Amino acid sequence: MKITNNYSFQGELSVPGDKSISHRAIMFGAISNGLTEVTDCLQGADCLSTISCFQQLGISIENNGFKVLIHGKGLHGLTAPRQILNVGNSGTTARLISGILAGQSFQSTLDGDHSIRKRPMKRIFAPLSEMKAKFQCWDSGSFPELWKKTSPNSIPFTIQGGNLKHIHYQSAIASAQVKSAILLAGLYGDGVTKVTEPVLSRNHTELMLASFGANLLSIDTTAAIWPEPKLEGQCIHVPGDISSAAYFIALGLIRPHSEILIRNVGVNPTRNGILKVALEMGGNISLLEERTVSGEPVADILVKSSSLHGITIGGNQIPTLIDELPIIAVMAAFAEGTTTIKNAEELKVKESDRIVSVAENLKAMGATVTPTTDGMIIKGGNQLHGTQIKTYADHRIAMSFCIAGLNANGETTFDDRDCVTISYPSFYQDIESLIK
Numbered sequence: 554m555k556i557t558n559n560y561s562f563q564g565e566l567s568v569p570g571d572k573s574i575s576h577r578a579i580m581f582g583a584i585s586n587g588l589t590e591v592t593d594c595l596q597g598a599d600c601l602s603t604i605s606c607f608q609q610l611g612i613s614i615e616n617n618g619f620k621v622l623i624h625g626k627g628l629h630g631l632t633a634p635r636q637i638l639n640v641g642n643s644g645t646t647a648r649l650i651s652g653i654l655a656g657q658s659f660q661s662t663l664d665g666d667h668s669i670r671k672r673p674m675k676r677i678f679a680p681l682s683e684m685k686a687k688f689q690c691w692d693s694g695s696f697p698e699l700w701k702k703t704s705p706n707s708i709p710f711t712i713q714g715g716n717l718k719h720i721h722y723q724s725a726i727a728s729a730q731v732k733s734a735i736l737l738a739g740l741y742g743d744g745v746t747k748v749t750e751p752v753l754s755r756n757h758t759e760l761m762l763a764s765f766g767a768n769l770l771s772i773d774t775t776a777a778i779w780p781e782p783k784l785e786g787q788c789i790h791v792p793g794d795i796s797s798a799a800y801f802i803a804l805g806l807i808r809p810h811s812e813i814l815i816r817n818v819g820v821n822p823t824r825n826g827i828l829k830v831a832l833e834m835g836g837n838i839s840l841l842e843e844r845t846v847s848g849e850p851v852a853d854i855l856v857k858s859s860s861l862h863g864i865t866i867g868g869n870q871i872p873t874l875i876d877e878l879p880i881i882a883v884m885a886a887f888a889e890g891t892t893t894i895k896n897a898e899e900l901k902v903k904e905s906d907r908i909v910s911v912a913e914n915l916k917a918m919g920a921t922v923t924p925t926t927d928g929m930i931i932k933g934g935n936q937l938h939g940t941q942i943k944t945y946a947d948h949r950i951a952m953s954f955c956i957a958g959l960n961a962n963g964e965t966t967f968d969d970r971d972c973v974t975i976s977y978p979s980f981y982q983d984i985e986s987l988i989k
């Protein structure tokens with residue numbers, strides 16, 4: 554398929570399983586007793602990294618490409634890995650597994666790809682060190698021959714866990730990865746561990762861990778967890794990922810003569826900011842058949858071509874749509890008027906610096922964009938033209954600019970189309986299936 558503006562899109566699809574929920578189902582299954590069955594588990598590279606890390610920690614995991622069976626060994630059943638745990642590109646794997654490894658009496662070393670080595674880890678080292686886990690960072694230049702004495706606070710690193718103290722951590726950032734790492738370490742603490750965030754981040758850990766039998770309490774932006782629960786394997790049905798549905802929401806709204814039904818999408822209120830933004834921009838979007846599946850709110854989403862207008866996005870909204878900001882910026886470029894994205898500094902520490910990667914590519918397509926320290930300002934309405942997109946090996950940049958290219962004059966090409974496999978291996982096929 555050439556990425557040009559020759560098509561309209563109609564029909565229905567199901568997007569792959571939610572990445573955040575899939576990671577958690579695998580991890581929580583591994584530290585529970587007995588079998589956990591995960592249906593519609595995301596088969597993206599990030600979740601495969603999580604599976605392989607837990608296999609290296611002695612857990613038997615069967616994956617037939619649709620259902621993942623995890624033969625959990627309980628809270629204290631993991632065994633020391635014989636090799637370095639490779640987290641690939643996955644920040645969620647790196648940060649959440651560290652919470653679990655903080656509770657183990659053995660040492661583990663984590664490494665990953667070029668991008669993950671640049672992502673900040675101090676945010677988990679700080680609370681987990683307060684709980685008495687020990688970290689040693691490697692100098693990736695000389696790795697694996699030498700220890701680096703001064704900590705660069707990044708991957709690769711070694712963690713020595715065990716004998717954890719409970720803490721009440723006041724997190725400076727609203728990050729579900731940080732919160733989850735602390736709560737998972739709290740399973741192994743010597744008392745009730747608490748985390749308070751400035752704004753509530755996605756709460757899949759709290760919902761799912763409770764379903765496995767953990768004792769948790771969430772009040773406002775504080776989550777508390779009691780140590781040493783007896784976790785039991787569960788059957789988890791993973792809903793479609795709203796972060797993947799977001800590309801089809803944008804496509805249906807901005808492409809003339811389009812109507813797309815996206816079935817079975819997770820619409821947890823801590824994740825559904827994209828829906829509110831689409832409505833506020835004037836989008837014709839509705840939720841059908843709202844229901845609850847494996848403790849998570851789920852719905853079908855219907856979108857129809859719409860005339861969008863610019864809005865301001867910031868504050869408490871940001872954690873509910875942080876991964877959708879690249880595609881929201883693309884929607885803004887096709888909307889009338891100005892869209893301002895603010896309070897989104899976290900964009901700088903994702904798989905790429907998404908303030909740079911979004912603004913540069915939008916500009917290259919002819920949009921009027923001003924990057925700011927905490928977001929960007931987009932003056933919408935210019936006719937965009939195709940260009941060569943620089944993806945920075947970031948899956949969400951590739952997918953967002955595919956949607957932009959499907960609305961731009963001329964052809965859009967990519968330096969690395971295939972990075973979509975991180976979260977959405979069948980992305981291009983699914984787009985093609987809707988061409989009318």
Ligand code: S3P
Pocket residue numbers: 572573574645727728729730731733754755875876899
């Ligand atoms: C995630 C949390 C978010 C999100 C990431 C997945 C999770 O990161 O951007 O893609 O599964 O917990 P932060 O915790 O860094 O905000």
